[in-house]
Amino acid sequence: MYLDYFGLKEAPFRITPNTEYWHAGGQRGEMLAALLYAIGQGEGIIKVVGEVGSGKTMLCRKLAAQLPDSVDSVYLGNPTLAPDDMLAAILADLGIEPPENGRQARLAQLNAALLARHAAGRRVVVFVEEAQGIALDNLEFLRLLTNLETATDKLLQIVLFGQPELDVQLADPRIRQLKDRITLSLSLSPLVEAEVADYLRARLTVAGYRGPDLFSPALIARMTALSGGLSRRINVLADKTLLAAYAGQTHTLTPAHLDAAAGDADMQPPPHRHAGMRRWAWLSIGLAAALGLLAWVAWQALAPAPAPVTALPQTSRQPAAAAPAAEIAERARQTRLWLAAAAAGTHVIQIATAKEAGEAAVLLESLDAATPQPVRVLHGLSQGAPAWMILAGEFANRDAAMAALRALPASPTGAPFLRTVGKMRSAVLE
Numbered sequence: 001m002y003l004d005y006f007g008l009k010e011a012p013f014r015i016t017p018n019t020e021y022w023h024a025g026g027q028r029g030e031m032l033a034a035l036l037y038a039i040g041q042g043e044g045i046i047k048v049v050g051e052v053g054s055g056k057t058m059l060c061r062k063l064a065a066q067l068p069d070s071v072d073s074v075y076l077g078n079p080t081l082a083p084d085d086m087l088a089a090i091l092a093d094l095g096i097e098p099p100e101n102g103r104q105a106r107l108a109q110l111n112a113a114l115l116a117r118h119a120a121g122r123r124v125v126v127f128v129e130e131a132q133g134i135a136l137d138n139l140e141f142l143r144l145l146t147n148l149e150t151a152t153d154k155l156l157q158i159v160l161f162g163q164p165e166l167d168v169q170l171a172d173p174r175i176r177q178l179k180d181r182i183t184l185s186l187s188l189s190p191l192v193e194a195e196v197a198d199y200l201r202a203r204l205t206v207a208g209y210r211g212p213d214l215f216s217p218a219l220i221a222r223m224t225a226l227s228g229g230l231s232r233r234i235n236v237l238a239d240k241t242l243l244a245a246y247a248g249q250t251h252t253l254t255p256a257h258l259d260a261a262a263g264d265a266d267m268q269p270p271p272h273r274h275a276g277m278r279r280w281a282w283l284s285i286g287l288a289a290a291l292g293l294l295a296w297v298a299w300q301a302l303a304p305a306p307a308p309v310t311a312l313p314q315t316s317r318q319p320a321a322a323a324p325a326a327e328i329a330e331r332a333r334q335t336r337l338w339l340a341a342a343a344a345g346t347h348v349i350q351i352a353t354a355k356e357a358g359e360a361a362v363l364l365e366s367l368d369a370a371t372p373q374p375v376r377v378l379h380g381l382s383q384g385a386p387a388w389m390i391l392a393g394e395f396a397n398r399d400a401a402m403a404a405l406r407a408l409p410a411s412p413t414g415a416p417f418l419r420t421v422g423k424m425r426s427a428v429l430e
Contacts, residue, residue: 002246012207013239050188053232079133114155131162190229228270325357331377344422347401360388380427
């Protein structure tokens with residue numbers, strides 16, 4: 001092998017997912033943060049979709065490894081399991097064997113085990129891989145498992161990992177109840193050229209490489225095209241390219257080495273199945289309300305266009321004329337007081353987000369007379385990090401809020417959406 005020749009301690013491009021080689025690029029790090037936050041909320045079903053070889057299993061394993069100590073994970077990797085066998089597998093992962101005979105008896109076993117863990121301050125999350133291969137009736141059975149609950153908490157949370165065919169299944173009206181339970185939907189987009197360069201460099205570094213970059217920009221561009229930005233294909237091409245260079249006893253990787261690797265792997269650029277898909281993950285409306293805008297960029301990416309949104313028009317006013325940061329902080333304090341007293345079902349429209357208080361001040365100054373009143377500022381979590389969010393209006397119910405949202409003019413800054421007081425309370429930062 002080429003390990004000693006290139007100064008490596010181990011093979012850097014094995015296709016078996018190894019969390020030591022976890023790379024947060026391509027927005028995988030943000031997705032991991034969003035998943036951890038969603039699991040921390042303990043509500044709903046989570047869905048992660050990606051092409052074959054896009055890194056779903058790596059993300060699943062890294063997520064399992066990063067869970068808090070109070071969360072137990074169960075892994076279902078066989079999509080052909082019948083409901084009774086699913087129950088047996090879940091019970092086995094929870095250390096409960098042998099399972100009782102019959103579905104009702106096994107459900108009772110599972111419910112008792114989950115209640116015991118809940119009483120001990122623990123929760124359970126089930127990771128389901130290859131979910132696109134699960135029959136509709138069995139997907140519906142998984143949804144029914146999320147009905148196991150106490151008076152205040154769900155006892156079981158489910159994360160579905162699947163190929164794009166999973167979305168086709170979920171569009172079937174026969175399982176619309178499952179689709180309605182999905183609070184977070186993420187899409188693993190292929191890596192772009194710059195991200196492929198970072199990915200290659202990061203894996204080589206973990207494997208012990210300390211020399212100059214092995215893959216030139218031209219090779220990376222060609223590899224991105226051949227692999228379609230899918231990590232598994234990148235690994236195969238990179239491994240075989242290094243092997244071809246080693247066979248030629250050169251440390252300089254050339255297009256000929258990459259072409260030989262592609263030929264050996266019988267690899268051609270993959271078809272663009274989702275050429276219209278924009279970058280990154282998207283949040284369902286339900287999660288956007290529930291998680292305090294974990295990913296504003298994600299919502300923008302797949303928000304229906306052209307949905308009517310609040311205008312934040314160009315303004316001739318200078319940032320210096322904006323309300324000072326101290327005023328923004330005071331607005332946020334007043335918002336916290338209002339959140340504590342307002343009815344949980346009260347709706348507002350979130351129209352913008354800013355990283356800094358000064359930026360929030362400029363956004364406030366840019367609002368026009370069409371903006372619903374009152375306008376508030378919320379300091380809370382956005383994409384796992386503190387952010388300043390601009391909230392407009394105060395509506396007693398969703399219908400009234402939706403009417404106001406639809407009446408807003410278009411904006412170049414993104415798509416506003418609805419939030420409720422009850423859900424925002426969990427996202428507030430002091």
